[in-house]
Amino acid sequence: MVRRIFSSPLTLIGFILVFILLFLAAFAPLIATYNPLEVNFSNKLQPPSSAHIFGTDEVGRDIFSRIVYGSRISLKVGLLVVVISFPVGTMLGAIAGYFGGLVDQIIMRLTDIFLSFPGIILAMSIAAALGPSIENVLLALAVVWWPWYTRIVRSSVLSIKNAEFIESSRALGAHPFRILFKDILPNSIAPASIQASLDLGFVILAAAGLSFIGLGAQPPSPEWGAMLSSSREILREAWWAATFPGLAILFTVLGFNLLGDGLRDVLDPKQR
Amino acid sequence: MLLNVENLSLSLKKDGSYLKILDDVSFQVEKGETLGIVGESGCGKSMTALSIMRLLPDKAKLEGKVNLEKKEITALSKKQLEKIRGNQISMIFQDPLTSLNPLHSVGKQIGEALYLHTELSKIERKQRVVHLLKEVGLPRADEIVNEYPHQLSGGMRQRVMIAIAMACNPRLLICDEPTTALDVTVQAQILDLMNKLKQMNDMGIIMITHDLGVVAEVCDRVIVMYAGKVVEQGMAEELFANPKHPYTIGLMQSIPKLGERKNQLGSIPGTVPSPKNMPLGCRFADRCNKAMDICRGKQPSTVEVGPNHTAACWLYEEKGVGRYDASRGERSEATFHH
Numbered sequence: 200m201v202r203r204i205f206s207s208p209l210t211l212i213g214f215i216l217v218f219i220l221l222f223l224a225a226f227a228p229l230i231a232t233y234n235p236l237e238v239n240f241s242n243k244l245q246p247p248s249s250a251h252i253f254g255t256d257e258v259g260r261d262i263f264s265r266i267v268y269g270s271r272i273s274l275k276v277g278l279l280v281v282v283i284s285f286p287v288g289t290m291l292g293a294i295a296g297y298f299g300g301l302v303d304q305i306i307m308r309l310t311d312i313f314l315s316f317p318g319i320i321l322a323m324s325i326a327a328a329l330g331p332s333i334e335n336v337l338l339a340l341a342v343v344w345w346p347w348y349t350r351i352v353r354s355s356v357l358s359i360k361n362a363e364f365i366e367s368s369r370a371l372g373a374h375p376f377r378i379l380f381k382d383i384l385p386n387s388i389a390p391a392s393i394q395a396s397l398d399l400g401f402v403i404l405a406a407a408g409l410s411f412i413g414l415g416a417q418p419p420s421p422e423w424g425a426m427l428s429s430s431r432e433i434l435r436e437a438w439w440a441a442t443f444p445g446l447a448i449l450f451t452v453l454g455f456n457l458l459g460d461g462l463r464d465v466l467d468p469k470q471r
Numbered sequence: 472m473l474l475n476v477e478n479l480s481l482s483l484k485k486d487g488s489y490l491k492i493l494d495d496v497s498f499q500v501e502k503g504e505t506l507g508i509v510g511e512s513g514c515g516k517s518m519t520a521l522s523i524m525r526l527l528p529d530k531a532k533l534e535g536k537v538n539l540e541k542k543e544i545t546a547l548s549k550k551q552l553e554k555i556r557g558n559q560i561s562m563i564f565q566d567p568l569t570s571l572n573p574l575h576s577v578g579k580q581i582g583e584a585l586y587l588h589t590e591l592s593k594i595e596r597k598q599r600v601v602h603l604l605k606e607v608g609l610p611r612a613d614e615i616v617n618e619y620p621h622q623l624s625g626g627m628r629q630r631v632m633i634a635i636a637m638a639c640n641p642r643l644l645i646c647d648e649p650t651t652a653l654d655v656t657v658q659a660q661i662l663d664l665m666n667k668l669k670q671m672n673d674m675g676i677i678m679i680t681h682d683l684g685v686v687a688e689v690c691d692r693v694i695v696m697y698a699g700k701v702v703e704q705g706m707a708e709e710l711f712a713n714p715k716h717p718y719t720i721g722l723m724q725s726i727p728k729l730g731e732r733k734n735q736l737g738s739i740p741g742t743v744p745s746p747k748n749m750p751l752g753c754r755f756a757d758r759c760n761k762a763m764d765i766c767r768g769k770q771p772s773t774v775e776v777g778p779n780h781t782a783a784c785w786l787y788e789e790k791g792v793g794r795y796d797a798s799r800g801e802r803s804e805a806t807f808h809h
Contacts, residue, residue: 371584
């Protein structure tokens, strides 16, 4: 299985990118060369050099160190949003698909309502209402993210619930909930978990976007979106201040996408 | 008597109205007996099996009585049913390729029945599973326990299904076309195995099939169903030697016989009537080459046509009794009402 995942070079690249991100986040204090919050006006807007490999920003902070610490924030947001919304969405989707009828109607109309708003706008309004902070962004994104899993899981439950082995489980005298958890969910969770691995990248992107427009992480925090935002006005004098956080976002999202695609090729039975 | 099905009728809701899928089906199964249910696709044979197990959609309307030994299954609650399913009545499905959960090992799936219905400990369950695998004739039982369905052949998987069904020593085993998906040599092995297990456990078997060869091989008694009704029933040998109902005769003519060359096999013209507009009279009348006027006007009752052999056909109705008589219109009119 591991062999199959890495038989594609793109998946391998994705894995390496994600691995680098995890490594940076795990060992940030060891890797970062400076304190990410330390202000040093005499050193401001230094271009990349051997002392500051990504240069310094408008108050003289080392951009490399800030990006390294920023990986922790992005990873935290990405993981927590998926960890919160995935089980919620999966459970609701499984219940809707398996029991059908009125329960299905109620759950699916609710997800329709959530899906009828552009996710980022809904998240914006929730984050704005709660007040700008990275925790509220996390909450807002979790609230808008679960309906996707609900849809995916429901449709795969529908396709699996009439399978003969479900019928034989019923003929064996298993209780409906036992069938749902032991037979149906394990067989229908693969597509949703692939989506979740792709979503890690998108959530990080959305969180950076919200921070960029000022609803997420607030200034001294080395959040990538916030870094982009504060350096966009000095783009012409100091290209490095915006470019490197932008590249960090790019490679992170790219890494999760490539990895997710590779996982789909291996896990999704329909593609075999 | 092991199983007694009395006047079983089943209606399923479709597009807002109820369609009668089974109409007044009655039969019995004795201990140690194999009963064959034959008929073409859609005649209700599988639905009969699912009705006995009460594995029906929520909106199904079931009338009549099903008794297993002294227990009335049709009166049980959902909880009580779960205790019976897989324990006293087991079922084997048609396609062993899709009847096993691809994500669980064979041992785990057999153990599931034991987990649900017995108090055995984990170790005892494992021992029993290996024992069952040996009993159904699987080689290397100790290894197969830990293997997954995709690692096994079709015949082996059907043996695993049988092991699951036999796990709790059921009183009654319902097999819904158990050999249709298997090739002929494996078919024979599986049927032999079922016969062996039946004798060992003194249980009854209901064998649902459209393969008359299978019926001839394993069944003691046969019921023939057509469009939701039992049209003929009798001992297998008697029924094969002496089919009475025109539908049964048609079925027999449609099987090729060895050593006999025909350009064309017998076939029955027409199609099964849809449950939406069942004819008033005999349901086979439109396809029957012996149909009489009365067949279209009134449903035939079940009459004795031989020792232990009944058929529902006007051809065998006693002369004078219930015979349609055009000059006595009121009689037939009166019976139209039910």
